[in-house]
Amino acid sequence: MPERVYLDWNATTPLRPEARAAIAAAWDISGNPSSVHAEGRRARRLVEEARAAVAASVAARPEGVVFSSGGTEANALALTPGLRRGAGLPVQRLLVSAIEHASVLAGGRFAADAIGTIAVARSGLLDLDDLRTKLEGGPAALVSVMLANNETGAVQPVAKAAEIVHAAGGLLHVDAIQALGKISFDINSMKADLVTLSAHKIGGPKGVGAVVLADGVQGLEPLLRGGGQELGRRAGTENVAGISAFGAAARAAMAALEEDAVRLRGLRDRLENGLLQTPEMIVFSGDVRRLPNTTLFTVPGLKAETAVIGFDLDGIAVSSGSACSSGKVQPSHVLAAMGLSHELAQGAVRLSLGWSTSETDIDLTLKTWRKLANTLLRGGRRNTA
Missing domain, CATH: 3.90.1150.10 (Aspartate Aminotransferase, domain 1)
Known part of the structure; x- marks a missing residue:
């Protein structure tokens, strides 16, 4: 054939060879990464090495990375009412561009009447004037704009959007799932407050993603509560093999x-x-x-x-x-x-x-x-x- x-x-x-090797190696480790014995510490080491690699891929701090079950969960987790940065006001409403992924258009945990839509031009780029208008006169907003559209590939002016959003006292979430490993960017140059990523778009396994928080962002309430993993931001025993493979894929993607x-x-x-x-x-x-x-x-x-x-x-x-x-x-x-x-x-x-x-x-x-x-x-x- x-x-x-x-x-x-x-x-x-497809799964990168580096990610496949990371999965195989992790399967030989029996420990729970929350356990303090040697087996647990070996598992924890793999998770933290991957956390550092994913953080490095967007020039963030490792402690800002929260692993999830994929991009959809990462977006749902990021879209949290009450987020704030430093001494800023907590966000009370959500504005999303009209071309966002369905997991963002769903609005996360914002009420339907607290969600607005930002227009795009015929070119597929965000309408920055409409963004300014939508931000006027209301409470602090979380704005969600993808870095690159998954259908057209159009790269959005997120740094310009961030300036507008921050001037209005809001926060910016950037869904960078489609852009990671394809174009150069980082959380600081974009002036983003939160970035979401997914492993299977860069040669990692399906079912692993991450929210990355910029320094000073607070108020991320967990979707899943329980054992307090991920610094209390996402409960559940970590997917050690998947996370380790995510880190391996991130290192390989950034190198190439x-x-x-x-x-x-x-x-x-x-x-x-x-x-x-x-x-x-x-x-x-x-x-x-x-x-x-x-x-x-x-x-x-x-x-x-x-x-x-x-x-x-x-x-x-x-x-x-x-x-x-x-x-x-x-x-x-x-x-x-x-x-x-x-x-x-x-x-x-x-x-x-x-x-x-x-x-x-x-x-x-x-x-x-x-x-x-x-x-x-x-x-x-x-x-x-």
């Missing part, structure tokens, strides 16, 4: 980041140059800074489900958008928030690349696309959006 081409890295990534970014940007450009030979081709957020590995495209009249099936039958795994909603028939909420028509939104196909993607993979993908386009589409003009 011919080897398949995997171009859905924004949904999840610059080289991978250059290579993947070249492959993405090769891909898009080929796609844009199709008349009326639209590459979403094509005129703004994006993740180097991400392309979201469509052509008027295209049905995403049909295209995804066609790619799959030809041995190529792609997506119609976020994997968390890929089974739904409604179009992307991200593209709807950008003001795209229902027709265009329901035809969006996402290709996302990773460390093992090759030029051959890109060429095979373009060959399949040309075949699908000849079958499904009629001629027109080239475009970007």
Whole structure:
């Protein structure tokens, strides 16, 4: 059977060899990391080494890292009423951008009537003027803006957003799950108060994530209460193997980041140059800074489900958008928030690349696309959006 081409890295990534080795090593340790005997101390050492690695990946302090069961739990934990920084007022409401992940749009523990939405431009970037307006005259707010969108790849102006939020007495949460290991950033340069991360987006295992707190942030109330693990911020015996693998994946991803970014940007450009030979081709957020590995495209009249099936039958795994909603028939909420028509939104196909993607993979993908386009589409003009 011919080897398949995997171009859905924004949904999840293969397990890195370093993470696999970390899991295998952790399985040989029998101790509970909360136990004081030698076996427990060995387990604790793995957890704390991983904590340091995850903290280093965003230039934070290790004690600011709270491990969770994944990105969704991390986002739910971060969205806590009452958060404050230093002597600042506790946040009483939540503002989220219209293109956030479903786990952020759900609002965490904020009441529905305490949640507002920030608009985005057609480019897919946050509307900073709307953010200013939404912050005026109300109580202190927690604002949640993702660093990079999982569908379009558009990189958001989070540092500018942070200045606006802090001037209004609020706090900024940055969902950096899709950005980690793809672009350089850190919690300080973003001026973020909380950052959330997930292991399986960088070659770690599924089911492990983290909230990272900036210095001075207080009031993070645990979702799970019990034994007091994670300095009382997340109860439950730590997933030693998963956490250790998260740390290993973080170290590997950060070591390869610059080289991978250059290579993947070249492959993405090769891909898009080929796609844009199709008349009326639209590459979403094509005129703004994006993740180097991400392309979201469509052509008027295209049905995403049909295209995804066609790619799959030809041995190529792609997506119609976020994997968390890929089974739904409604179009992307991200593209709807950008003001795209229902027709265009329901035809969006996402290709996302990773460390093992090759030029051959890109060429095979373009060959399949040309075949699908000849079958499904009629001629027109080239475009970007």
